[in-house]
Amino acid sequence: MKKEDMIVRDNREIAQDIYEMVLEGNLVGEVEHPGEFLHINTSRHSVPLLRRPISICSTDKQKSQLTILYRAEGQGTRLLSTYRTNETVDVLGPLGNGFPVGDVSPGETVLLVGGGIGVPPLYDLATVLRRKGATVITVLGFSNKNVVFYENHFQKLGDVYVSTIDGSFGYDGFVTDVIDQKKLSFDRLFACGPVPMLRALEDKYPNVKGSLSLEERMGCGIGVCLACVCHTQNDPDGSDYRKVCSDGPVFPWGEVVL
Amino acid sequence: MKKEDMIVRDNREIAQDIYEMVLEGNLVGEVEHPGEFLHINTSRHSVPLLRRPISICSTDKQKSQLTILYRAEGQGTRLLSTYRTNETVDVLGPLGNGFPVGDVSPGETVLLVGGGIGVPPLYDLATVLRRKGATVITVLGFSNKNVVFYENHFQKLGDVYVSTIDGSFGYDGFVTDVIDQKKLSFDRLFACGPVPMLRALEDKYPNVKGSLSLEERMGCGIGVCLACVCHTQNDPDGSDYRKVCSDGPVFPWGEVVL
Amino acid sequence: MSRVNIDLPGLSMKNPIMPASGCFGFGEEIGKLYDLNELGAIALKATTPQPRYGNETPRVAETASGMLNAIGLQNPGLEKVITEQLSRFDTIETPLLANIAGTTMEDYEKVAEALSKTGKIGALELNISCPNVKEGGIAFGTDPQLAAELTKRVKAVSNIPVYVKLSPNVTDITVIAKAVERAGADGLSLINTLSGMKIDRNTSKPLLANSVGGLSGPAIKPIAIRMIHEVRHQTELPIIGMGGVSTLDDILDFIIAGADAVAVGTANFTNPFVCLELSQALEQSLERQQINHLYDIRPKEVHLR
Amino acid sequence: MSRVNIDLPGLSMKNPIMPASGCFGFGEEIGKLYDLNELGAIALKATTPQPRYGNETPRVAETASGMLNAIGLQNPGLEKVITEQLSRFDTIETPLLANIAGTTMEDYEKVAEALSKTGKIGALELNISCPNVKEGGIAFGTDPQLAAELTKRVKAVSNIPVYVKLSPNVTDITVIAKAVERAGADGLSLINTLSGMKIDRNTSKPLLANSVGGLSGPAIKPIAIRMIHEVRHQTELPIIGMGGVSTLDDILDFIIAGADAVAVGTANFTNPFVCLELSQALEQSLERQQINHLYDIRPKEVHLR
């Protein structure tokens, strides 16, 4: 983990309010697993005060560069969208555990399910899985066609199905509808996206092998402040917990309460 | 008075930590007297919260442009120094009364005395006085040679004497030392600079015709909050006051308590 | 009935927005910038029986997302307020909330009686919470019994509604709120500034001439919201909420937390047009969202009144 | 004797900087980032007799130059703190300040006695001011008599110095400070967080699951400075000052206002290296200015101790 002023190499809007940012710095050398995240200080002053957790979408270790995708929505992410090439941004990372790609064997079929701004970490994951010889099927859900992104990127790595809630692009409905309709079968499932999506997937496939990546409001991002805890599923007295930032953000299927 | 997002046309360091900024906007059309000031919001968020009062140094009504000079020192002025050409900055102004150039007759000799970052408004003043046919003598005091600015500009308008406190440039000592040494004589005196300088001038020339421009910490800049008051000199019960922002910042010689 | 008009005791407001006391003077300067009829109401600068010069300068200091002020209740005094300031509003329909301060109960009574008799004031606001003057009513603001007695006495001499402006510098603001409610207050204003200090490291002394000043601005908003929420659940009185409001979102937050109207203070210094802009933005926003009335954005529990 | 070392009861500190309780856990994570021996002291997360899960999430919310937290005293409980957390410090010389919380006086006594017996703790810090737990000692923090009684009882069972951590959510913090001083406290910590609330406009409800949270960060610094200044002039006890510290200038302001040591809370979340960086920057700055000892920057009046 490093705290580094990374250099912005690119920062552009690739879909409505969705930005792709390329950052360069030594920190890239420490990235190990897809699904790790950065904790980004979007200001040089105290507004906004807290860092923003953003997943690493892909890395290029040769160039010491990594790419993140984010939705410019609230105060911090909107500020992030104003950074220009060659400015620096204060980044803490890489943080979190990432997806357990070590468990995947060559030849396995892995289903990746991403919802909205949960899609980015799956791209790095898909790349690594392909390199390992796994077959990757990706199902991406967005709210409407204006916010669809990276469909083409994923297509280079395997079959891709895109759905939108309003039907304005790809299949009409939720990711689970697409999986049903296409009768997709798989050996393992990795998912990242809004909690209702994750919950629908867990309800549908209670016993699948796989992991999901969670979001929670964070303070420190490194396990110190206990802002980001969640309950575990088999915990009769409700005292057990996981920290999303340092025990997660990726948890084994069925481990934490959604 | 307008509140306007003015366009930055230039913003460059002209001496150590001293910046010259050119701003363009309709507000320029409302500038009337040398010595008026702008109240500048240096941030788009709440840090720093308050505007910064900065004098208008010169105006070009044809181009709807004006120039300010400021020292990048604290939080707000340092932020101001980061603005780039074509960005906009939130400005309230013009504010304040300005120097009473209407009182000056052609042929009068006017002594302008400026100290440090009190120099800027005198430049516009000198220009207007010259246009009126007055003879302008300028004495500028700075702390050292690295922070001397606009000497050449003033030279085009009349005799200029520069002193530095450490003697590293021009005459050695305070502005009052130069006036003594050079035995400068004049019909009227306009001054702007640190309070000790103004006080020294008032002590030296208690009965001169003239005005001085004051600084005080401000809230609103428009006379509402009563942050910027000062006492008046002939006020036995101490209840009389002037607001620097709206009654001033320029006051007749001997009117307010320094 | 518009989407934004509201009716509070003595203040029939075309929208819920008013400048906060001390942040608008007596309307002279800002009245030149826009038509004061656009405002829901106007809270005037504190009036004391006698003229006051206030504290020495520096009177303001900046802090992170906030400012400290120690103006010290500078005002021209009761007589001049009546003769020189109130006539400005003769052609303006916006109701006035006259803020009153003093050192003794008699001070408050005197000003309240005289102002209410002018017929030009919609309601009175008792500033029992100014932290910047040693004798500035601060004890009235922190002691429930004194606050109640003052309220009762002012009510007795006033023929218009009386709001009490509460101090946040207390252990439990609901105790004071309930005390003044029982004593007959018609409404509450909260919060006044929090007592704070800034050090001037050049001198190793407090920066403000008065040492201590009142903290206002966005920094105090979470405290204001919490206190309004608490008080809302403990009294039935209308609440004029304030503390750090500068955006439309802030206005909505205050209404949701339980304020019936919202006052804007410090933000007037950064943007003298802010109250006008917020009034317009609020109405437009409700229209866009087809919300019939502002209060419909509140959760059910808050509909106490 | 370095320029920055200071000696407080139970805490012999190589510099005046320590992480504030709850903002450093039990040193596990940040101990991996730098050598904890560089710190003046370490305030540990609050320990309660039994393990606590704390509040549901969301537990944090952002405000202008501040944050609200409602962690709810999550901690592994006294037993595990002793068996699993304290051994981490066996090779570290930095003195520990163990923060204690509870619901009853007995809770505090139990934890204080057990922790002081371990021989690994330099001093205890009674958290009588956590605003995030209904039973979390908040009454102790606002009632001078209860605060004094608690202090007395904890002193009786502890063989190490006891600091009392004061709540800012009171009308007069000096009353509590003097009460615990008379009751035998060895030092004071101030300030804890201010009680605040943020509205989630998507739901029209408080954003934090616990509704109310504690406000910390730069927003509260002027309030902290004011309270430290007040308390400094009313008691002789050493003061650990905190509230919004994140820069070297902040440290100096706190020392000038009357703090004897300075704790850094929220800033650790933005920059986990901040305590290390501040320790180094402070020593360098004094050296550059040839100031022999930190306390020399204080004005004379503050030299009460």
Ligand SMILES: Cc1cc2nc3c(=O)[nH]c(=O)nc-3n(C[C@H](O)[C@H](O)[C@H](O)COP(=O)(O)OP(=O)(O)OC[C@H]3O[C@@H](n4cnc5c(N)ncnc54)[C@H](O)[C@@H]3O)c2cc1C
């Ligand atoms: C491990 C992890 C990985 C993430 N990866 C991405 C990503 O790759 N791209 C992306 O666009 N977003 C990602 N998010 C969500 C992203 O962190 C939030 O959208 C962002 O913090 C919102 O900040 P804001 O300034 O837009 O909103 P504001 O409303 O200003 O945020 C206010 C506060 O709430 C927090 N917050 C608000 N929404 C969320 C959320 N959904 N999750 C966590 N904290 C939140 C903010 O961090 C901040 O502290 C990730 C979240 C987590 C936890």
Ligand SMILES: Cc1cc2nc3c(=O)[nH]c(=O)nc-3n(C[C@H](O)[C@H](O)[C@H](O)COP(=O)(O)OP(=O)(O)OC[C@H]3O[C@@H](n4cnc5c(N)ncnc54)[C@H](O)[C@@H]3O)c2cc1C
């Ligand atoms: C009428 C007027 C005209 C001025 N003209 C100029 C000018 O042309 N060029 C220039 O460089 N400076 C000028 N000043 C001074 C300038 O306003 C301050 O230097 C500036 O506000 C300091 O802000 P900061 O962000 O650097 O400092 P900070 O320390 O961040 O300021 C903190 C607060 O103190 C106030 N403050 C600090 N110093 C002063 C001061 N000397 N006067 C008033 N307020 C102060 C700031 O406005 C702010 O509210 C003028 C001041 C006044 C009153």
Ligand SMILES: Cc1cc2nc3c(=O)[nH]c(=O)nc-3n(C[C@H](O)[C@H](O)[C@H](O)COP(=O)(O)O)c2cc1C
């Ligand atoms: C410069 C200034 C002067 C004030 N004067 C008064 C006053 O005279 N009477 C009063 O009741 N409140 C006064 N206040 C408090 C405000 O009315 C308001 O309660 C407080 O500032 C919080 O709101 P804000 O954060 O929007 O400024 C004053 C505040 C400021 C900043």
Ligand SMILES: Cc1cc2nc3c(=O)[nH]c(=O)nc-3n(C[C@H](O)[C@H](O)[C@H](O)COP(=O)(O)O)c2cc1C
């Ligand atoms: C997330 C968080 C957890 C905290 N936990 C504790 C605690 O367990 N015990 C305690 O006495 N104070 C606790 N505090 C209060 C801090 O120790 C400190 O008093 C306060 O945050 C003000 O300092 P700051 O502005 O530097 O954060 C906590 C603060 C935060 C932000």
Ligand code: FES
């Ligand atoms: S964000 Fe601080 S513990 Fe996870």
Ligand code: FES
């Ligand atoms: S700055 Fe507000 S009255 Fe002058």
